[in-house]
Amino acid sequence: MEFPESLGALPAIEAAARMLIARICDRVLARGRSVRAVVLRARTWDGGSWTSTVALREATADAGRIGMACLPRLARIGAPVTALAIEVDAGGPPGAGQMTLVARPDDERRRRARAALAQVRAAAGDARVMRLVEVEPWSRLPERQWALGPYEA
Amino acid sequence: MGTRALRGLAGPQPARVVASPGGTPHAVITGGRRRLVVALRDSWRVQDRWWTDEPVDRAYFDVVLEPGRPVLLYREASGGWFIHG
Numbered sequence: 568m569e570f571p572e573s574l575g576a577l578p579a580i581e582a583a584a585r586m587l588i589a590r591i592c593d594r595v596l597a598r599g600r601s602v603r604a605v606v607l608r609a610r611t612w613d614g615g616s617w618t619s620t621v622a623l624r625e626a627t628a629d630a631g632r633i634g635m636a637c638l639p640r641l642a643r644i645g646a647p648v649t650a651l652a653i654e655v656d657a658g659g660p661p662g663a664g665q666m667t668l669v670a671r672p673d674d675e676r677r678r679r680a681r682a683a684l685a686q687v688r689a690a691a692g693d694a695r696v697m698r699l700v701e702v703e704p705w706s707r708l709p710e711r712q713w714a715l716g717p718y719e720a
Numbered sequence: 721m722g723t724r725a726l727r728g729l730a731g732p733q734p735a736r737v738v739a740s741p742g743g744t745p746h747a748v749i750t751g752g753r754r755r756l757v758v759a760l761r762d763s764w765r766v767q768d769r770w771w772t773d774e775p776v777d778r779a780y781f782d783v784v785l786e787p788g789r790p791v792l793l794y795r796e797a798s799g800g801w802f803i804h805g
Contacts, residue, residue, distance in 0.1 A: 700726060707766045708776060709792065709804055714726040 573612040573647035580609075580648055581638050585630070587653040588637065592630040595655070601626040603657035604689040607637060611646040619643065620656055622690035625682045657689045684718070693717075735803035737793060745781050745793055748803065759784040766794075 568587060574580050584607070595602055603626045609617040619640045627633065637653070687696055700716040736749040744763075747756050762782040769776045777797035784790050792804040 697727070699729075702726065707768055708778075710729060710731040713729055715729060716726045 568652065569650045570648065573649045574651075575647035577642055580641050580644070580651065583651050584638060584641060584653060585634055587651065588630050588633050591653060591655060592628050592633065595628045601628045602633060602655050603685055604655075605633065605637060606654045606656045607640055608652040608654070609641075609644050609648045610650040611644065612649055613646065615646065617644050617646075620690075622657075622686055624686060625679075626685070657685075732794070732802040732804050735793065735801045737795075737801040739795070739801075743779065743795060745783060745801075748783075748785055748791065748793065750785075750803070755785040755789070757783045758786050758788075761790075 568583055570583070574583065591602065591605070602623065604620060604622045607617075607619045607621065611617060621636050621640060623633065623636050684696055694717075696718045697715040698718040700714050701712065702714045703711045706712050737745045738747040738749070738754075739745050744760065745757050747754050749755075760781060760783050762780075764780050766776060766778045766780060778794040780792065780794045782790070782792055793801060794804075795801050
């Protein structure tokens with residue numbers, strides 16, 4: 568979104584961001600998908616650029632939730648803005664955030680664990696999610712019994 | 721297992737331990753504070769990897785520090801103390 572004159576007031580930048588988020592949610596909902604992380608990009612009046620990635624606590628297509636996560640970041644731009652863009656950085660599963668009709672605690676726990684893992688991956692990268700692996704269970708030295716291995720769900 | 725290799729967990733760390741002349745731990749200085757050993761739950765000796773260039777000879781102590789933190793300590797044959805976890 569380009570602005571004919573640079574926007575310096577935060578409420579104006581936030582209003583523009585809300586419009587962009589609403590457009591994203593329309594597109595995402597039309598495909599029955601959800602959003603896990605978004606990238607905020609801004610071009611500043613002096614030709615500089617600003618980027619920030621926002622990982623959402625759980626995948627959603629709700630504009631209000633995405634806005635709550637994204638809008639506070641805009642205060643960090645620190646200069647009048649001539650262009651603003653918001654892109655989906657990581658998509659989520661279809662129907663994320665919908666409630667089930669019949670409560671199944673195990674399914675819900677697994678779903679939440681998957682969502683939490685995906686959130687960590689989106690925020691910190693794949694290499695930060697590890698699995699405990701038993702390597703020498705027979706060893707009498709505690710530090711040799713377990714190791715951290717890649718977690719590939 | 722994928723392209724990324726296994727990685728060791730955080731290993732034992734050197735510890736400051738106050739011990740009796742017989743070698744039983746009485747207190748551990750951790751985080752700048754002296755914590756008394758309030759219970760000695762178990763102790764055992766491990767001699768292992770004697771066939772390598774890095775043989776292991778440790779006296780382990782499974783203790784509880786005040787106010788109730790369980791800790792695994794060991795003393796190397798060379799005299800140094802270490803704490804797990």
